[in-house]
Amino acid sequence: MPTAKIDCRSVQNLQYDGNIITTPYGLTLLEIQGELNLPDKVVENNENFIKVDEIYDAVKFGNLVFDQKETNKVILFIGNSQRLLGTIEKLNTPLGVLKIPVKNDDNMEIEEDIKMIDIVKHKLIFKQRPLPIM
Amino acid sequence: MNLYNQINNDKSYTYKLLQLPEELLENIENGNIDNLELKSNYESVVICNADKSWKVRQMNHSNTVLLMNKTGKNNLIGFQSAAYEYELNDNKPTISKTIPVYNNSNTSSISITELIQDSLCSPKEFESLFYDMNGVYIDGFAYILSNSIISELLYILITKLMSNQLTVFEISDIEDIITPPFKKSMLDTILHKFAKSVENRYELIDSNISKWFGIVELSKNNQPVLKNEFLLNWKSSLPAYYSPSLDLNDLKGYYCSFLTTHILYINPIDLSTNLAIRFKELFAFNRSWKYDEFVPFINDYVPVGKKVDSLIIKYGKKKKVGNEFIVSPG
Numbered sequence: 001m002p003t004a005k006i007d008c009r010s011v012q013n014l015q016y017d018g019n020i021i022t023t024p025y026g027l028t029l030l031e032i033q034g035e036l037n038l039p040d041k042v043v044e045n046n047e048n049f050i051k052v053d054e055i056y057d058a059v060k061f062g063n064l065v066f067d068q069k070e071t072n073k074v075i076l077f078i079g080n081s082q083r084l085l086g087t088i089e090k091l092n093t094p095l096g097v098l099k100i101p102v103k104n105d106d107n108m109e110i111e112e113d114i115k116m117i118d119i120v121k122h123k124l125i126f127k128q129r130p131l132p133i134m
Numbered sequence: 135m136n137l138y139n140q141i142n143n144d145k146s147y148t149y150k151l152l153q154l155p156e157e158l159l160e161n162i163e164n165g166n167i168d169n170l171e172l173k174s175n176y177e178s179v180v181i182c183n184a185d186k187s188w189k190v191r192q193m194n195h196s197n198t199v200l201l202m203n204k205t206g207k208n209n210l211i212g213f214q215s216a217a218y219e220y221e222l223n224d225n226k227p228t229i230s231k232t233i234p235v236y237n238n239s240n241t242s243s244i245s246i247t248e249l250i251q252d253s254l255c256s257p258k259e260f261e262s263l264f265y266d267m268n269g270v271y272i273d274g275f276a277y278i279l280s281n282s283i284i285s286e287l288l289y290i291l292i293t294k295l296m297s298n299q300l301t302v303f304e305i306s307d308i309e310d311i312i313t314p315p316f317k318k319s320m321l322d323t324i325l326h327k328f329a330k331s332v333e334n335r336y337e338l339i340d341s342n343i344s345k346w347f348g349i350v351e352l353s354k355n356n357q358p359v360l361k362n363e364f365l366l367n368w369k370s371s372l373p374a375y376y377s378p379s380l381d382l383n384d385l386k387g388y389y390c391s392f393l394t395t396h397i398l399y400i401n402p403i404d405l406s407t408n409l410a411i412r413f414k415e416l417f418a419f420n421r422s423w424k425y426d427e428f429v430p431f432i433n434d435y436v437p438v439g440k441k442v443d444s445l446i447i448k449y450g451k452k453k454k455v456g457n458e459f460i461v462s463p464g
Contacts, residue, residue: 001230001252004172006181012165026204029151030137030212036198040141050138050209058138058211065135076137094159095219096152097201104145114172119154119163 005113006098020088020122027097029123032076032084034130036061064124074124086126095120139200139212149201149214152181153221155188173254180225182256188222195219224438227255227263236270236277238315244276265326271319279323285350287316287324288343292373295338302337340378347371348385358396387430390420402431409435413449417463425452425459 014024022028038059042049048060067073076084096119101112154162161167161183171182172190179190200212230252231244250260268279290311300307305321312318328343329336351371352364361382368380382389382397389397400419406412409432416423416431429442436442446452451464 002174003251006170006172008162008167008170011162012168014163022204028202028204028210030200030202030210032198034198036139036200038139038141042141052138052140052205052211052213056140056142056144058140060136060138062137063135064137064210093153093155096154096162098150098152098220100148100150102146102148113169116152116162116170117149119159120151 006116007113008096008116011096011116011119014119020090021124023118023120025118027118027120029095029120031123031125033127076124076126078130081132082130083132084126084130085128086124088122089125090122091120136209137202137212138209143213149216151199151201151216151219153193153219155222157186158183158188158222173251175230175252175254178254180254181222182259185256185258187225187227187254187256187259189225191221191223193219193221225254227253227259229253229255229260229263229267233267233269233276233278235280236272236283237280245274246271246276249276261326265323268323268327270317270323272317279320281350281353283316283320284324284327285347287311287320288328288346289373291321291324292338292343292376296373296375302335304335341384344368344372344378344380345384348380349388352385352388352397352399353401355399358392358398360395361391361397364397386427387433390416390427391424392420400431405431407435409445410449413463417450421462423461425461428461 016024038061042057042059050058050060052058061078063077065075065077067075072088074086074088076086078084096116099115099117101114158167167183173180173182180187181190182188194217199216201214201216202210202212205211229249231249233244233249234241250257253260253263255263264276268281268284270277270279291308294308294311295301295303298307309318309321312321325331325336328346329338331337348368351368355364365380365382372378387402389399391397398419400416405415412432412435416428428446432445433442436445443452446461447464449464450461452459452461454460
């Protein structure tokens with residue numbers, strides 16, 4: 001019978017500092033009811049593209065602004081024409097983040113366990129339709 | 135805060151989200167769990183810790199869910215899109231293989247470690263299930279103890295305790311009853327099934343023992359027997375001077391009553407696990423069941439969230455006759 005081990009030692013005794021946007025390891029879960037259409041190739045000389053860890057490319061798709069008065073509300077500006085109203089919600093069932101090794105040509109020989117690398121208890125959720133920016 | 139999404143990433147890893155029920159989360163966060171185990175066969179996947187197992191189900195959704203990493207002061211960078219979560223539900227522990235009955239020679243090819251690994255349950259659930267089905271470990275292999283060996287060894291054990299006037303005992307008090315063909319591990323099975331233990335001190339559970347001898351005695355008849363005659367035989371099947379209280383109600387789930395004078399043995403293991411067929415088989419024995427004798431035969435097969443009565447109404451009918459409820463075919 002196929003079996004695998006999930007190593008949970010990284011998430012034992014996590015210290016929460018009251019920050020509900022990111023986890024102690026700095027992760028955030030963002031949910032949008034809809035689809036994000038993003039480019040899959042880098043456009044040269046475009047300030048919306050950055051390098052991550054000097055290896056990977058990432059494209060900017062929005063700007064997140066937190067409401068100063070109601071701390072559980074957020075606004076996501078997408079481009080110059082759309083904004084989404086959202087909230088920071090506590091998850092009914094917290095989520096463990098599993099880091100799962102994928103066998104490919106480079107690491108066929110390496111046996112590595114699945115690791116639980118973080119526990120997410122909140123998410124930023126945008127349930128409404130986009131509003132125009134006037 | 136600027137939001138980015140990676141358009142290429144490390145192909146050596148993928149990231150998935152696993153729902154953590156309260157009990158599991160608490161144990162992980164408190165440091166009680168170092169590792170979880172994922173087990174799968176062709177139809178199910180389970181996650182286990184040492185004590186409990188959960189069934190894993192993939193829950194798809196159509197929303198865009200991004201797992202993002204905070205870098206620098208003001209950037210959140212999405213590195214994994216999650217089209218689904220793994221949902222954990224309570225699992226019904228199972229032992230996956232048919233284990234041979236022990237017949238004084240080593241014929242099993244199922245090693246214990248292999249059996250534990252192959253069964254969709256946690257080690258603690260496995261142990262409980264294994265002893266419930268009369269399992270025994272002999273020379274590293276798994277077997278089922280026959281009813282006759284269990285009855286014989288139990289009989290010897292009770293006689294030994296009574297002759298030494300012991301109610302609470304340690305293994306050292308009784309280990310001399312293990313002479314060939316019995317083995318020490320058979321005593322472990324007997325103690326798991328018929329005794330409770332606190333810090334290596336054991337005490338027999340009389341109700342489990344009387345039930346065992348009752349079922350064995352009942353199973354000797356394949357025709358309805360007189361209740362009074364059966365009660366007499368049940369009493370005389372117990373070791374001399376051992377007198378636990380005997381109550382026919384303890385054997386519910388193994389018999390049905392006929393008229394008010396007779397009972398008929400029914401082995402629940404012989405019945406189908408498919409509820410529709412199980413109902414038909416039960417009605418073939420008797421078309422007018424007492425409700426509280428009928429329910430124990432189907433209780434273990436009621437799907438989570440459903441009530442017994444809703445199944446009885448689906449596959450048969452329940453009516454009140456005098457002071458009692460009767461279950462009969464619909």
